[in-house]
Amino acid sequence: MFEFTLDATCGPARAGRLALPHGTVLTPAFMPVGTQGTVRALSPQDLRAIGAELVLANTYHLHVRPGEGVVAQLGGLHRFMAWDRPLLTDSGGFQVFSLEGFRRVSEDAVEFQSHVDGSRHTLTPERAVEVQWTLGADIAMAFDHVVPGGADEPTARDAMERTLRWLERCARRHAELTRGDGKTEGRKGDAREAPARTPPPFRPSVLPSQSQTLWPILQGGSHLALRAEGLQRTLDLGPWTGLAIGGLAVGEPKHMMYGVLDALAPRLPAALPRYLMGVGFPGDLVAAVERGIDLFDCVAPTRNGRNGSAFTPDGPVNIRNAEHREDPRPLDATCDCETCTTFSRGYLRHLFVAEELLGLRLLSLHNVRFLIRLAAEMRAAIATGEFPRWAAAWRRRYTQPGST
Amino acid sequence: MFEFTLDATCGPARAGRLALPHGTVLTPAFMPVGTQGTVRALSPQDLRAIGAELVLANTYHLHVRPGEGVVAQLGGLHRFMAWDRPLLTDSGGFQVFSLEGFRRVSEDAVEFQSHVDGSRHTLTPERAVEVQWTLGADIAMAFDHVVPGGADEPTARDAMERTLRWLERCARRHAELTRGDGKTEGRKGDAREAPARTPPPFRPSVLPSQSQTLWPILQGGSHLALRAEGLQRTLDLGPWTGLAIGGLAVGEPKHMMYGVLDALAPRLPAALPRYLMGVGFPGDLVAAVERGIDLFDCVAPTRNGRNGSAFTPDGPVNIRNAEHREDPRPLDATCDCETCTTFSRGYLRHLFVAEELLGLRLLSLHNVRFLIRLAAEMRAAIATGEFPRWAAAWRRRYTQPGST
Numbered sequence: 173m174f175e176f177t178l179d180a181t182c183g184p185a186r187a188g189r190l191a192l193p194h195g196t197v198l199t200p201a202f203m204p205v206g207t208q209g210t211v212r213a214l215s216p217q218d219l220r221a222i223g224a225e226l227v228l229a230n231t232y233h234l235h236v237r238p239g240e241g242v243v244a245q246l247g248g249l250h251r252f253m254a255w256d257r258p259l260l261t262d263s264g265g266f267q268v269f270s271l272e273g274f275r276r277v278s279e280d281a282v283e284f285q286s287h288v289d290g291s292r293h294t295l296t297p298e299r300a301v302e303v304q305w306t307l308g309a310d311i312a313m314a315f316d317h318v319v320p321g322g323a324d325e326p327t328a329r330d331a332m333e334r335t336l337r338w339l340e341r342c343a344r345r346h347a348e349l350t351r352g353d354g355k356t357e358g359r360k361g362d363a364r365e366a367p368a369r370t371p372p373p374f375r376p377s378v379l380p381s382q383s384q385t386l387w388p389i390l391q392g393g394s395h396l397a398l399r400a401e402g403l404q405r406t407l408d409l410g411p412w413t414g415l416a417i418g419g420l421a422v423g424e425p426k427h428m429m430y431g432v433l434d435a436l437a438p439r440l441p442a443a444l445p446r447y448l449m450g451v452g453f454p455g456d457l458v459a460a461v462e463r464g465i466d467l468f469d470c471v472a473p474t475r476n477g478r479n480g481s482a483f484t485p486d487g488p489v490n491i492r493n494a495e496h497r498e499d500p501r502p503l504d505a506t507c508d509c510e511t512c513t514t515f516s517r518g519y520l521r522h523l524f525v526a527e528e529l530l531g532l533r534l535l536s537l538h539n540v541r542f543l544i545r546l547a548a549e550m551r552a553a554i555a556t557g558e559f560p561r562w563a564a565a566w567r568r569r570y571t572q573p574g575s576t
Numbered sequence: 577m578f579e580f581t582l583d584a585t586c587g588p589a590r591a592g593r594l595a596l597p598h599g600t601v602l603t604p605a606f607m608p609v610g611t612q613g614t615v616r617a618l619s620p621q622d623l624r625a626i627g628a629e630l631v632l633a634n635t636y637h638l639h640v641r642p643g644e645g646v647v648a649q650l651g652g653l654h655r656f657m658a659w660d661r662p663l664l665t666d667s668g669g670f671q672v673f674s675l676e677g678f679r680r681v682s683e684d685a686v687e688f689q690s691h692v693d694g695s696r697h698t699l700t701p702e703r704a705v706e707v708q709w710t711l712g713a714d715i716a717m718a719f720d721h722v723v724p725g726g727a728d729e730p731t732a733r734d735a736m737e738r739t740l741r742w743l744e745r746c747a748r749r750h751a752e753l754t755r756g757d758g759k760t761e762g763r764k765g766d767a768r769e770a771p772a773r774t775p776p777p778f779r780p781s782v783l784p785s786q787s788q789t790l791w792p793i794l795q796g797g798s799h800l801a802l803r804a805e806g807l808q809r810t811l812d813l814g815p816w817t818g819l820a821i822g823g824l825a826v827g828e829p830k831h832m833m834y835g836v837l838d839a840l841a842p843r844l845p846a847a848l849p850r851y852l853m854g855v856g857f858p859g860d861l862v863a864a865v866e867r868g869i870d871l872f873d874c875v876a877p878t879r880n881g882r883n884g885s886a887f888t889p890d891g892p893v894n895i896r897n898a899e900h901r902e903d904p905r906p907l908d909a910t911c912d913c914e915t916c917t918t919f920s921r922g923y924l925r926h927l928f929v930a931e932e933l934l935g936l937r938l939l940s941l942h943n944v945r946f947l948i949r950l951a952a953e954m955r956a957a958i959a960t961g962e963f964p965r966w967a968a969a970w971r972r973r974y975t976q977p978g979s980t
Contacts, residue, residue, distance in 0.1 A: 209926065213933040217914065238901065238926045245902040246922045254918045497642065498649040510621065514658045518650045522613065522642045529617040532933060 174385040174413035176445045182559040184437050184464040187551045190445050192258040192310040193383055194250065197225045199445060199466040200550050202457065202543040203260065208233045209253045212474045213533040216254045222509055222541040227255055228469045231303050232264035236286040236293060240306040248308035259309035263300045265316035297341040305349045305384060313416060314342040316389040321424030328393030332402045335391045339409055346386040389418040394428040396435040403439055415440065416447040433463035440464060454483055454546055454570060458563050461550050473539030478532045480524045483542040487570055491535065496521040509541040578789040578817035580849045586963040588841050588868040591955045594849050596662040596714040597787055598654065601629045603849060603870040604954050606861065606947040607664065609878065612637045613657045616878045617937040620658045626913055626945040631659055632873045635707050636668035640690040640697060644710040652712035663713035667704045669720035701745040709753045709788060717820060718746040720793040725828030732797030736806045739795045743813055750790040793822040798832040800839040807843055819844065820851040837867035844868060858887055858950055858974060862967050865954050877943030882936045884928045887946040891974055895939065900925040913945040
């Protein structure tokens, strides 16, 4: 379980498969984001129809609402959201460091204010792992300290060092839970024990012999030496079944993100799946696969879809534009999704202009399908050894101006 | 075509079938409302999955946005909204008389202001028929003058008389269009011809030998003598392939609506399907079928669904209520829809509390399915002669307090 197998490589680009308790994920793969336990405007049936294999949900959001206890009472996250394929939960680190409102960071914990009702909450690395254990996704993420894209070296180092210390605590707690030890151990040399009131986490057994793996998140901002050091020290804390690269696509220029990926690529162990968090847009997916990335997540396809912006092979299309008024063509003639095989651009434009809910859903559906197909096409091009040529042709068409 | 066959009767209650160009509708039947060419939050695929046989769209709304010309350019209403089963278009009479804003009624026309951009529009009976012909639904409705539920006899008579005069004009224009005569005839004894600028309506041939029928709408408020007179005079203007009863469920007390239906029931020709416009809620459907009604439409299932209110056999359920927080049960254990076979009440409540779009869709889907199943159950009970017993048992359960 949690084994990653490389099927093919083509330069740094990789095609693989990741075996998880709820199924196998073929990579490169795009993971739709179901922040609150639902991929906005899409049903599990929609997600299956467009070939989603792995869905992300958010620990912070589910913790503040409805609470992991409610999810557990309702059978765990898979049952709760009726998604029987693999799930990954983000740790909440990104949210508590990026959402507005009160926040107090100490070595032990992050205290923050719920965006829902302003109530105070505390997440420790242990608690973040416990919440995710209770939710029961296939993959849990370690609790990390995220800094903005432009953070200077001392700030980025401080956050990276804390992330590494927290990683140890996450891993220890996760190992205890995996061994079936519900009690929280005091940490060696640390007088602050986890609060006694923390109940032993309840974990419904949705699958027989269900298990969960924990992945670390690499931080280090855009500082290449920090990133290299952080990677090595993270690997030293292993073994791991996968690695996430965090703290990118958080406001830094694109070339910096690519620079970090270029610097990390030769150092990343081939045997581990590599997950670039919060990416992305179509062009970013291609550029990151060129740099050896296997997994992606991003709200862009659903968020942009709700704003009327659709991905197409010829670049983005704003469906609200008057030019689409009487256009009988599909949004994307190459696409096999329900939106593109059923409706005209003229109808989709009408839905957006008339503020009809179906429009939000149809563009979200297409955009997610677009990224899933994009990942599948890259996988095929890697397998045949044609990836560089495919990528060049894809980029030429995608960035050609005014083609739609 | 447009033939209505009675399969069974049980007292005044009837089970029948209505043959239309795009398919056959089994009655009693509930028609979901797709005001702007989409049943809010539901896709055509959803509607097929829950057994919808006939969908209503709105002439007024489609005329002001996107305009019937756009719909025609995009292949007609069936193709536009990707609904290949029967469609009915309301005439716009109800909207121009009930929406807020400027309105001027003359014998010839109603001038009104678009709710979208405040622009002035004019609908004549001829124009309402032409717009519907251009949209291309299976059933078009005559342009009627609707008055509020509490209107006094002179007001109701005035509107009814106008509705009858307009019906003649609608029928004449519809006959011309059906004969393939695109030109507008001057009306005998009427100097005001339809404006010369009206283009001959364009009608895409979606189906070979496609045709459309026109149904009259009975008015007369809650005045029984007026209703009886209006019915007779409407029938005298026929023959028709169906009859609609308008001007009910517009604010009058329930017993008045039932009184009108009771008064009409023995006078309605058995051979014509009877469509009670704008009804209803589950209890109203049962009461109206008891009084010989065959067809219904109402925004209640989708509008209430979007507000978190669900129909169940035990009465309405507000899914936002805290009692559903950890409830693993389906919304309606007797229901076969995607919502009820997939999700818990706890999850549905979470979707509403977290303001997730999927909640709007799932409750709309269930509520429409609930009315379609209710109609199908009534049909079955009529066929076996058990309808009165069935209705009594249904009502007992539906109105029993606090059962969910």
